[in-house]
Amino acid sequence: MCVRRCVITVGDLGEFGVINRITERLPQVAAVMLGPGDDAAMISAPDGRVVVSTDLLLEGRHFRRDWSGGYDVGRKAAAQNLADVAAMGAVPTxxxxxxxxxxxxxxxxxxxxxxxxRDECAVVGAGVAGGDITRCDLVVIGVTALGDLGGRPPVLRSGARPGHVVAVAGRLGYAAAGWALLEAGAPVDSAVLQEVVAAHRRPCPPYAMGPEAAELGASAMLDVSDGLLQDLGHVAAASGVRVELDPRSFAVGEPVAVAAKELGADPLEWVLTGGEDHALAAVFPPEVRLPPSWQVVGRVVAGEGVLVRGREISRRGWDHFR
Amino acid sequence: MCVRRCVITVGDLGEFGVINRITERLPQVAAVMLGPGDDAAMISAPDGRVVVSTDLLLEGRHFRRDWSGGYDVGRKAAAQNLADVAAMGAVPTxxxxxxxxxxxxxxxxxxxxxxxxRDECAVVGAGVAGGDITRCDLVVIGVTALGDLGGRPPVLRSGARPGHVVAVAGRLGYAAAGWALLEAGAPVDSAVLQEVVAAHRRPCPPYAMGPEAAELGASAMLDVSDGLLQDLGHVAAASGVRVELDPRSFAVGEPVAVAAKELGADPLEWVLTGGEDHALAAVFPPEVRLPPSWQVVGRVVAGEGVLVRGREISRRGWDHFR
Known part of the structure; x- marks a missing residue:
């Protein structure tokens, strides 16, 4: 009779069994010239430069195993780094x-x-090239993403100039709404509420819009990970300009509006200060004709900081140590 | 009167204060074309391929704050990844x-x-290009190292052939001896014992020997992180050969011998099974004339596994889950 031991665990396989188990599930991808199994992996970098971003995700802080399954955690962990690479205008490899x-x-x-x-990487044609496993009381995930610029200059945070327009691609406020519902223990019994909870568990970054913005001539770009106000604050500071947002220009997603009504919250607060959707925010010279994937939400003027015209709103984003 | 609060902590600075504090201490390095401060860093990859290796180090498991200071932990964390890159024949960037x-x-x-x-990277001319910080009860360090092959093919684990010779560069058994002294609580009152304790705290990998071995025509190479026997077992398995080591050919370092005498231990066991010195083990075709940086310790024959001739020895290395 199996009572406790009918669940096969990581410890049952041992270190090398686990490594084999992981690598067997990973497909070969063209950009990964040498995958798991040696001291290091080897990745194609045809541009002669490589873009690299790293993040650390901790159980209990960045995800909870009772709120998110392994699949969602894997997709989210990959997504937040792949989005950083896309936000430079690069294609993740x-x-x-x-x-x-x-x-x-x-x-x-x-x-x-x-x-x-594997599946989040597949969205952008990237591969899981290698890794390292170790024992820990908590699940700790360090993801590093690489990407190729295809000959384009990287799109930094520092290129915004007065007269440029500010635009966003992707969803805003969804993950924050989902987190708020989970934290409140609110019933999530409709498809529309399930959508924001799913967005908390698994972001859906607009990866292709990163290289697209670079091709269009974006003067600055970043991925929205700590909230739009805080993240555009980095653009304002790095560029030496002021960003003015027009809250009336934000199309608040219906699921965000429904969740806000459910909790008596302000949906615009989630849109402006919620992180983790990994939308892209970019600044373009005024002559650029933007495709519909980009929604204009404000403009760049002389000055400093981020101003939300016609409306006061908390500018607080997420500080990991406060 | 300051009693508890006279120690300035990470929490006093907050997330962005900490990031500024870190980046201010980092010098600019040629290979790092764009350093900390944007969504991602940008690294020179003139070869058109990039070598990448990642490791996770956990307080309490890979280091102890009462045994190792921050400086040693930083050097060790960087060293173990830079050594992986060197073991492919690449120059870390x-x-x-x-x-x-x-x-x-x-x-x-x-x-x-x-x-x-910073200082461990400086040994190889590499730079700290970026990172991510988050709050955690323990110190958790994820390091990813990149490197450039300079047009050389990567040196894999799978190229060893019967008739080739096995050689090592760098120290073996030092870190294991130092760890054993610390764990036994033995007095470390002589310079010679302090040397192995220092080796446990801070490895000294023979980085330059990696590209050197590649230039010499090494058929296989890896860095010794889990113990020579276990790591050469990976070469044997990947290459489909047997590795025969001659224990008489190992020059046991004097500090290792002294520490073994102090603890009544077998120094050869540390040499053959101790990890963490990050020596390089490589296999060369017999016609290669090896410079003195490489010490021949065995040969490749038909068969499988790793054999230590004339002597039985435990083959156990380190398994993180057993």
């Missing part, structure tokens, strides 16, 4: 993953996590 | 770092950690 986990972690959870990495 | 830390971490410890990253 690969990720490498450092993974700490308890020996009693169910193997099904690890499999799902691996599949999440 | 940069690292990126994901850093989790408690809010009450003294700022002096963080400064020392940063300086450790």
């Amino acid at each position: 690969s990720i490498v993953v450092g993974l700490g986990m308890p020996a009693d972690l169910p193997l099904t959870w690890l499999d799902a996590l691996t599949d999440g990495f | 940069s690292i990126v770092v994901g850093l989790g830390m408690p809010a009450d971490l003294p700022l002096t410890w963080l400064d020392a950690l940063t300086d450790g990253f």
